[in-house]
Amino acid sequence: MRNRKPLIAVIVIILVSACLSVLILRHSDQQAVEIVQDGAVLYTFDLNSTADRDIRISAPDGGYNLVQIRSGTICISEADCPDQTCVNMGKLQSDYLPIVCLPHKLIVRFAEEGS
Amino acid sequence: MNIRRLTELALLSSVALIIFVIELRIPNPFPIPGVKLGLANIVTVYAVFRYQPAETALIVSVRLLLGAMFSGNPSALLYSAAGAVCCLLGMLALRNVLPEKQIWLCSVIGAMLHNAGQITAAIIIMRSFSVIAYLPLLLVTGSLAGVFTGLCTQLLLNRIKR
Numbered sequence: 001m002r003n004r005k006p007l008i009a010v011i012v013i014i015l016v017s018a019c020l021s022v023l024i025l026r027h028s029d030q031q032a033v034e035i036v037q038d039g040a041v042l043y044t045f046d047l048n049s050t051a052d053r054d055i056r057i058s059a060p061d062g063g064y065n066l067v068q069i070r071s072g073t074i075c076i077s078e079a080d081c082p083d084q085t086c087v088n089m090g091k092l093q094s095d096y097l098p099i100v101c102l103p104h105k106l107i108v109r110f111a112e113e114g115s
Numbered sequence: 116m117n118i119r120r121l122t123e124l125a126l127l128s129s130v131a132l133i134i135f136v137i138e139l140r141i142p143n144p145f146p147i148p149g150v151k152l153g154l155a156n157i158v159t160v161y162a163v164f165r166y167q168p169a170e171t172a173l174i175v176s177v178r179l180l181l182g183a184m185f186s187g188n189p190s191a192l193l194y195s196a197a198g199a200v201c202c203l204l205g206m207l208a209l210r211n212v213l214p215e216k217q218i219w220l221c222s223v224i225g226a227m228l229h230n231a232g233q234i235t236a237a238i239i240i241m242r243s244f245s246v247i248a249y250l251p252l253l254l255v256t257g258s259l260a261g262v263f264t265g266l267c268t269q270l271l272l273n274r275i276k277r
Contacts, residue, residue, distance in 0.1 A: 006213065010223055014258050017251035024248050039242030061190070082188045088146035096248040102148050103190040105241050 028095040032111040033074050035067060037104070044111055047072045059104035067108060074108060076101065116170075124170055128177040131158035135182045149194070149233050149249060150256045153226065153264060155182075156202075160222045160268040163206045165277070171207070175199050193240060194233045201232030218272065222265025226257040 066078035086101040098109035183192040205228040230253040
């Protein structure tokens with residue numbers, strides 16, 4: 001092997017991202033949640049005080065997502081996109097990792113403290 | 116471009132497309148947007164090392180366009196195209212730097228650049244920085260997938276002599 005620099009760079013990047021991933025996947029104890037579409041905040045909730053409900057959010061392209069709040073947890077329960085990734089992601093758990101629906105430009109995330 | 120070359124490129128594009136469509140049928144164990152095995156990139160890495168840059172770009176763009184149509188998810192095209200452009204530029208630059216034995220490394224770096232491109236597209240399209248949190252996860256899973264496709268390509272290049 002002549003040139004080891006790329007290999008070392010790749011290993012460093014992988015290690016750093018692995019550490020960050022552990023940090024990012026930690027569960028959150030926050031309660032404020034916001035739903036954002038196309039850069040605009042549509043809804044904000046306090047999960048503790050919000051009763052169970054379903055919110056249907058239409059996308060500009062005619063599709064929809066069904067956001068479900070059940071006993072202090074929030075998830076996307078239904079979407080009409082072909083990949084269903086947002087549904088499979090399950091409940092919102094991490095501070096940093098939002099539930100996103102790429103086709104519908106929808107984000108469900110914990111709101112920043114104090115906002 | 117002669118007929119033989121054209122036929123080879125068409126063949127490689129359809130092989131990539133078939134792999135892509137079959138991969139769609141495999142359930143994804145990681146429910147994270149953007150995480151994929153990316154087996155079709157075996158063809159991309161192979162083409163990077165055996166064909167001209169312009170020819171490789173042709174193969175990749177045909178696969179992207181037809182793949183978006185076949186998967187019924189045309190909105191994913193923007194993300195995958197952004198990733199593919201970054202990945203391709205990076206791998207074409209690395210092709211002359213890395214020795215033959217380190218093709219797998221080229222594929223890993225390509226996968227990481229693909230992820231970086233995807234996330235950049237997502238930040239711009241969704242107009243939100245919060246999706247950047249996915250980058251570390253994508254880099255880890257992407258480099259694993261990159262090692263796999265890279266090793267597959269290495270095998271392929273050893274078997275198929277020029």
